[in-house]
Amino acid sequence: MTTPETQTGVTLTEAAAAKAKALLDQEGRDDLYLRIAVQPGGCAGLRYQLYFDDRELDGDKVDVISGVKLAVDKMSVPYLTGATIDFADSIESQGFTIDNPNAAGSCACGDSFN
Template sequence: MTDTTLTTAAPVAAHGVGLSDAAAQKVRSLMTQEGRDDLRLRVAVQPGGCSGLIYQLYFDERFLDGDASVDFGEGVEVVVDKMSVPYLDGASIDFEDTIQKQGFTIDNPNAAGSCACGDSFH
């Protein structure tokens, strides 16, 4: 007798967010500092800021229904919720570590403009 039960996982959608090598290295480093290997970098767009929308980058162990995901290798996965995908399609995340600036930066071709502080966009 053969078992004809098929187990298929729902396909995971990909998003159009890119991650530079420097940003991937920093994500790996931060996850190592946290002592966890079950985290994903979640990138989201939320209402707020003086221009209307703000970026959120944080570690998340959850994978929510409708999330889009891209595995950048060596334990680095970037997840975007389904509502944020259209706002972030084509965006690239980099990490700068210079004497003038340290932190993640997002270059988003979908942003029509931003505020003077650079924390929000529309």
């Protein structure tokens, strides 16, 4: 099975897309992007930001996955190519997770990487 080419280079699993779509539906919004970005900060040097955004920035890469518009800014694309966003819902944890093969190391909190 081959993975289809994407603009963002990021994979959004069915579970993550379904949760994002449910949150958007709950708010009655279909105009928002699920944005993932890499910003300086955190204890390991870089940290992820995952949030809903009502704007498309110049140079954004956008994919539509299961009805969810996923946006990555042009500066974050190199850090996120090959990353997978999933949604975990178990006794141990609940929330969006990011598996990034580009991260050389991460901190104990899992919120930042280098």
